[in-house]
Ligand SMILES: [Zn+2]
């Protein structure tokens with residue numbers, strides 16, 4: 001079975017159809033999904049899904065794109081992460097694309113998450129956009145390698161991927177890798193060792209081809225895997241086996257349920 005390592009199924013467009021979303025996962029051999037928190041405010045929704053469904057896991061964190069919201073402290077994140085269904089800290093990171101100006105608060109928030117991850121021993125889910133250099137630098141300064149994690153929805157260069165892999169991080173590919181114009185990213189997907197690879201949807205956003213522009217859902221992670229298999233000229237089964245086993249070795253607190 002596949003695992004969707006990053007989705008937002010607590011968002012209304014998916015949460016309202018959760019039975020259908022879960023049924024579609026099964027039809028497409030997607031056994032598990034990690035529902036990722038973006039604000040403290042919405043964390044209870046994420047946790048509720050993980051408490052209700054044994055094949056859904058939760059993370060806790062505050063996304064770098066949200067400016068005027070409750071700022072998390074290390075202690076708060078550590079305490080919310082102290083729950084068996086919470087398997088990761090994030091999503092966190094830097095985004096210089098969506099927001100500009102003085103983004104020191106974003107870097108501070110990122111440091112807070114890395115410190116919380118180190119304190120809990122739960123790995124990081126890192127979002128980086130137009131900010132690769134600062135992202136890697138802060139990961140290094142804060143000792144992120146100690147807990148590891150994943151560079152989610154990866155769209156950066158092979159050099160950035162290498163920098164993250166050297167710190168023990170996984171590289172997660174989303175539906176973007178299926179887009180025809182994603183030429184450079186397709187090359188990165190050919191180079192990243194299978195042992196360092198995860199797959200995700202980031203649903204409800206970024207639906208892969210042939211669903212581009214529609215609402216994404218965890219079942220579609222299968223199309224990400226199919227694209228990677230095609231790019232590397234290897235059987236789909238090999239992508240499935242590697243990414244699923246990588247998921248459970250990274251997120252040690254996630255118990256497979258089927
Ligand atoms: Zn993200």
Ligand SMILES: [Zn+2]
Nearest residue numbers: 006036091202
């Ligand atoms: Zn996300």
